[in-house]
Amino acid sequence: MRYVDEFRDPELITRASEEIRRLAESERHYRIMEVCGGHTHAIYRFGLKDLLPSNVELIHGPGCPVCVLPMGRIDDGLAIARESNRIFAAFGDMMRVPGARGSPFEHKARGTDVRIVYSPADALQLARKNPEKEVIFFAIGFETTSPSTALTLMSAQAEGVRNFSVFCNHVTIVPAIRAILDSPDMRLDGFIGPGHVSTVIGCRPYEWIAKSEGKPVVTSGFEPLDLLQSIIMLLQQLKAGEARVENQYKRVVPWEGNRAALRAMAEVFELRPYFEWRGLGFISQSALRIREKYAAWDAERRYDVPETRVADPKSAQCGEVLKGVLKPAQCKLFGKECTPEHPIGALMVSSEGSCAAYYNYEYRKSLVTSITAVA
Amino acid sequence: MCLAIPGKIIELISDQHQVGVVEVAGVRRKVQLGLLADDLPKTGDWVLIHVGFAMSKISEVDAAEQMQLLSMLGEAEQAMEEVRGYGQEDGVSLREPDFRN
Numbered sequence: 001m002r003y004v005d006e007f008r009d010p011e012l013i014t015r016a017s018e019e020i021r022r023l024a025e026s027e028r029h030y031r032i033m034e035v036c037g038g039h040t041h042a043i044y045r046f047g048l049k050d051l052l053p054s055n056v057e058l059i060h061g062p063g064c065p066v067c068v069l070p071m072g073r074i075d076d077g078l079a080i081a082r083e084s085n086r087i088f089a090a091f092g093d094m095m096r097v098p099g100a101r102g103s104p105f106e107h108k109a110r111g112t113d114v115r116i117v118y119s120p121a122d123a124l125q126l127a128r129k130n131p132e133k134e135v136i137f138f139a140i141g142f143e144t145t146s147p148s149t150a151l152t153l154m155s156a157q158a159e160g161v162r163n164f165s166v167f168c169n170h171v172t173i174v175p176a177i178r179a180i181l182d183s184p185d186m187r188l189d190g191f192i193g194p195g196h197v198s199t200v201i202g203c204r205p206y207e208w209i210a211k212s213e214g215k216p217v218v219t220s221g222f223e224p225l226d227l228l229q230s231i232i233m234l235l236q237q238l239k240a241g242e243a244r245v246e247n248q249y250k251r252v253v254p255w256e257g258n259r260a261a262l263r264a265m266a267e268v269f270e271l272r273p274y275f276e277w278r279g280l281g282f283i284s285q286s287a288l289r290i291r292e293k294y295a296a297w298d299a300e301r302r303y304d305v306p307e308t309r310v311a312d313p314k315s316a317q318c319g320e321v322l323k324g325v326l327k328p329a330q331c332k333l334f335g336k337e338c339t340p341e342h343p344i345g346a347l348m349v350s351s352e353g354s355c356a357a358y359y360n361y362e363y364r365k366s367l368v369t370s371i372t373a374v375a
Numbered sequence: 376m377c378l379a380i381p382g383k384i385i386e387l388i389s390d391q392h393q394v395g396v397v398e399v400a401g402v403r404r405k406v407q408l409g410l411l412a413d414d415l416p417k418t419g420d421w422v423l424i425h426v427g428f429a430m431s432k433i434s435e436v437d438a439a440e441q442m443q444l445l446s447m448l449g450e451a452e453q454a455m456e457e458v459r460g461y462g463q464e465d466g467v468s469l470r471e472p473d474f475r476n
Contacts, residue, residue, distance in 0.1 A: 119427025
């Protein structure tokens with residue numbers, strides 16, 4: 001019998017931390033990227049950095065869908081929803097995310113009918129209940145949410161719900177990893193692979209990272225001990241000069257992923273030739289659009305989309321932070337103009353963005369310490 | 376949106392397409408089971424839910440672990456708000472969200 005507290009047993013955590021110190025060769029500097037924003041949040045929350053030797057560095061990856069969404073997409077989604085017979089439905093996480101002309105929350109104050117839904121299925125239900133209105137669901141997320149949007153679109157088509165459409169912003173994680181590996185100023189030794197995205201896509205899509213790039217990948221759970229174990233598994237491979245994909249999160253992630261979810265995605269979506277990521281720029285084949293077969297439910301085909309482009313503020317160094325070239329606090333705007341309350345850059349927008357996580361856990365803590373010191 | 380919420384299947388609704396009632400910390404809501412079509416859960420099984428859709432079957436121990444993890448990450452309240460929001464047919468009224476967890 002395994003017990004829940006096993007993952008936070010201080011003795012096991014100390015032992016894991018010692019094992020990491022033993023495996024890390026003192027003359028090497030290890031740079032390991034955790035791809036997923038949920039991992040970034042857990043790493044800061046549990047203070048895992050303090051359990052690692054100084055030559056094992058964690059680089060925070062692009063796996064926060066709210067953070068990487070270009071501002072112009074928010075403006076576009078809200079622009080098409082402005083007509084009086086339309087409803088803009090989105091997850092709660094989106095409500096305070098600023099577009100160049102304001103957040104969904106601000107548009108609501110200006111008269112747009114904006115609703116929070118917690119599931120795409122509820123956005124469809126909103127359309128069924130309001131046949132005189134057109135409901136536009138602002139879809140966002142990696143592979144943890146895109147299969148749900150796909151099934152919802154399949155239901156809409158099967159039932160012929162004509163007053164429902166999806167403004168699709170779904171992105172896929174693997175091309176973002178490729179873009180980061182291709183970037184010339186980037187040097188990484190291995191990856192902590194995403195947990196919940198991998199329940200859908202499985203572990204195979206990471207194999208090229210091991211085979212062609214020679215970097216180990218370990219998909220990981222979110223507990224302190226999961227993350228430490230994943231780092232141990234990566235260091236063991238690096239020590240042995242190996243590069244394989246391993247699954248630390250076997251209790252939730254099947255190697256082959258979730259086939260029903262993958263089928264639904266393949267039925268409804270196809271890859272866009274390219275898509276813009278905040279902080280990373282245009283990445284080819286990195287996002288999903290709705291297939292022709294479901295064109296009647298595709299908000300981008302149904303409505304005139306202004307195709308707003310908003311450049312990231314030049315002073316914000318989100319791209320460098322995303323690629324791990326800079327730490328959050330090294331950005332000129334961090335904690336000054338750019339805070340979780342008034343985000344300027346992408347990574348401050350959501351609690352899973354590395355700047356917001358750093359601000360909430362490290363920066364606030366250091367402020368308290370310095371205030372106490374002065375007092 | 377990125378939360379994985381553990382829930383127990385209380386009831387399978389036969390007249391609806393792949394829908395079940397789950398219980399999360401005492402709150403019961405309908406969730407979609409279509410993404411588990413290849414291996415539909417039974418009453419009493421535990422699942423991880425993303426945006427109102429059960430995404431994977433997990434053990435009871437893993438479910439308890441996930442709930443504890445959410446609370447350690449300061450996300451339990453947000454998760455329960457999400458669960459309570461499932462099936463709100465008119466959408467949920469807007470209030471200023473707390474971005475500091």
